[in-house]
Amino acid sequence: MSAYAALSRAVYKAAVRDATTVFFTFAFPLIFLVIFALIFRNQEVADTGRGYVDYIAPGVLSWGLANAALFGVAFTLMQWRNDDLLRIIRLSPTSIWSVIGSRYVVALGIGAAQCVLFVGVAMLPVFGMRPDQTWPLAIPIMLLAVTAFLALGLIVGSAANTPEAVAAIANCVVVPMAFLSGSFYPLELMPTWLQEVSRVLPMRYVNDGITYAFTGFGTMTDYLISCAALVVFTAVFAVVGVRTFRWSNDS
Amino acid sequence: MSSIDSPAIVLDAVSKSYGEVRAADEVSISIGRGEFFGLLGPNGAGKTTLIEMIEGLRLPDTGTIHVLGMAPAPRNLDLLPRIGVQTQRSAFFTRLTAREHLVTVAALYGLPPATAEKALDLVGLTDSGNVRVTKISGGQRQRLAIASTLVHDPEVVFLDEPTAALDPEARRDLGQMLRNLKAIGKTIVYTTHHLDEAQTLCDRVAILSAGRVLALDSPRELIARSGIGTRLVIPAGRLSPEQAGTLDGVNGVAVEDGMLVLQTAHTARVLAALDGEADLDDVETRPATLEDVYLELIGAPQA
Numbered sequence: 061m062s063a064y065a066a067l068s069r070a071v072y073k074a075a076v077r078d079a080t081t082v083f084f085t086f087a088f089p090l091i092f093l094v095i096f097a098l099i100f101r102n103q104e105v106a107d108t109g110r111g112y113v114d115y116i117a118p119g120v121l122s123w124g125l126a127n128a129a130l131f132g133v134a135f136t137l138m139q140w141r142n143d144d145l146l147r148i149i150r151l152s153p154t155s156i157w158s159v160i161g162s163r164y165v166v167a168l169g170i171g172a173a174q175c176v177l178f179v180g181v182a183m184l185p186v187f188g189m190r191p192d193q194t195w196p197l198a199i200p201i202m203l204l205a206v207t208a209f210l211a212l213g214l215i216v217g218s219a220a221n222t223p224e225a226v227a228a229i230a231n232c233v234v235v236p237m238a239f240l241s242g243s244f245y246p247l248e249l250m251p252t253w254l255q256e257v258s259r260v261l262p263m264r265y266v267n268d269g270i271t272y273a274f275t276g277f278g279t280m281t282d283y284l285i286s287c288a289a290l291v292v293f294t295a296v297f298a299v300v301g302v303r304t305f306r307w308s309n310d311s
Numbered sequence: 312m313s314s315i316d317s318p319a320i321v322l323d324a325v326s327k328s329y330g331e332v333r334a335a336d337e338v339s340i341s342i343g344r345g346e347f348f349g350l351l352g353p354n355g356a357g358k359t360t361l362i363e364m365i366e367g368l369r370l371p372d373t374g375t376i377h378v379l380g381m382a383p384a385p386r387n388l389d390l391l392p393r394i395g396v397q398t399q400r401s402a403f404f405t406r407l408t409a410r411e412h413l414v415t416v417a418a419l420y421g422l423p424p425a426t427a428e429k430a431l432d433l434v435g436l437t438d439s440g441n442v443r444v445t446k447i448s449g450g451q452r453q454r455l456a457i458a459s460t461l462v463h464d465p466e467v468v469f470l471d472e473p474t475a476a477l478d479p480e481a482r483r484d485l486g487q488m489l490r491n492l493k494a495i496g497k498t499i500v501y502t503t504h505h506l507d508e509a510q511t512l513c514d515r516v517a518i519l520s521a522g523r524v525l526a527l528d529s530p531r532e533l534i535a536r537s538g539i540g541t542r543l544v545i546p547a548g549r550l551s552p553e554q555a556g557t558l559d560g561v562n563g564v565a566v567e568d569g570m571l572v573l574q575t576a577h578t579a580r581v582l583a584a585l586d587g588e589a590d591l592d593d594v595e596t597r598p599a600t601l602e603d604v605y606l607e608l609i610g611a612p613q614a
Contacts, residue, residue, distance in 0.1 A: 143402050145403075
């Protein structure tokens with residue numbers, strides 16, 4: 061078995077064997093989705109002929125994807141560094157890219173599972189989401205979203221030395237970002253200046269891209285801008301992530 | 312340079328400072344292949360820094376290091392598969408079983424799962440293979456940590472306080488395991504605070520303090536050269552300290568806890584002389600230990 065495959069398996073098992081991880085990755089966003097969908101049930105967004113669920117589901121999905129990718133990699137990195145596992149890996153012939161790659165492929169898998177689950181639930185008759193023909197466009201955005209937030213997670217995982225610190229920092233990053241990016245509340249209903257603030261947040265572009273894919277809201281140009289923005293965010297986060305990376309806590 | 316006769320590890324005048332602190336000060340040590348080598352010294356003496364430099368995790372400021380004829384730093388992919396490192400913290404993959412953990416470690420070296428099974432067997436953990444790493448006992452944790460170190464069959468093994476925090480029985484078992492490792496020809500470098508254990512296990516030890524090597528030799532040689540000699544402990548009342556001082560071969564006399572303690576380099580002569588003066592029942596002879604040597608070297612007031 062290659063080091064990459066073995067590490068992927070180790071990461072995967074660590075994730076699915078932890079009830080907290082499973083809850084916050086799948087159940088928690090789903091609860092939000094269900095609550096919002098029930099509150100706005102049978103309501104249509106003016107002039108679009110679409111139900112609220114068509115906008116809320118992509119929003120909650122964006123937040124869920126970002127949350128899981130960021131928390132997952134930040135926890136793994138912090139834990140592996142604290143437990144000296146990074147040292148063990150560094151003292152073996154395995155390259156650091158196998159480590160990051162294994163975490164990446166697991167994050168992508170989890171992201172794909174989230175998409176299927178959340179969209180599937182939203183499409184239940186009781187909620188009645190109707191994805192647009194353009195739904196496959198959600199796949200590239202999903203990949204880019206997971207990549208960008210994984211890179212951000214590398215920074216958080218290097219900054220934090222305890223599980224509490226990971227949770228605190230990650231929540232401070234993700235929760236305000238989700239609100240300011242329109243994941244729970246349409247951006248159009250926010251003050252103009254807040255809408256401008258959202259342009260410097262990666263989650264806004266995840267949200268825009270996924271919403272376009274599922275509802276056709278916006279234009280293809282907006283969609284491509286979202287993709288490009290996420291590539292830029294990934295590059296910036298990756299550069300900072302590599303610079304802040306530490307093999308152990310005492311050096 | 313990498314012939315079988317060449318030393319496993321050579322340190323030549325290795326120095327390393329952290330600000331004002333000298334973590335290693337002109338350290339020169341040569342460790343032979345198949346040798347069981349102990350690094351002893353108080354916390355902060357520089358043991359860990361030295362080991363991490365040998366492993367290639369840290370660079371010395373000056374001096375050179377060779378392991379199996381190769382430079383360990385920068386990260387040397389030819390060397391890494393030939394050394395095994397156990398860290399102080401037990402490094403186990405989160406939420407895996409002992410077996411899964413070892414399979415993962417084996418894969419880091421490109422080895423099949425069967426190697427993990429062999430390592431489990433080597434440390435006697437086959438029956439606990441399916442237990443989560445967080446659920447196994449302290450002694451088993453240490454065994455698993457050592458199994459992780461051995462999974463790729465390295466030539467040189469570094470063990471950092473493998474017997475710390477173990478109960479006496481687990482310590483004894485682990486000691487036996489370490490002897491077995493030596494028997495199969497591994498070069499072992501280990502640190503410990505258990506000096507009795509170091510005395511019985513190590514071919515040679517280095518005693519470090521403040522980054523300097525204070526002593527470097529076999530425990531037996533160190534003890535012999537220290538001149539501490541043997542202590543004869545005589546129950547109170549058998550003879551007076553003054554009388555004892557006149558006995559043939561006695562170098563020193565002290566009263567400790569009501570017992571008379573005689574210091575000598577010639578136990579037989581003292582016992583013979585004592586036989587005429589007092590009852591020999593319950594007279595205890597205590598040969599000097601590595602701990603005595605260590606305490607004399609380290610305990611000396613740091614001038």
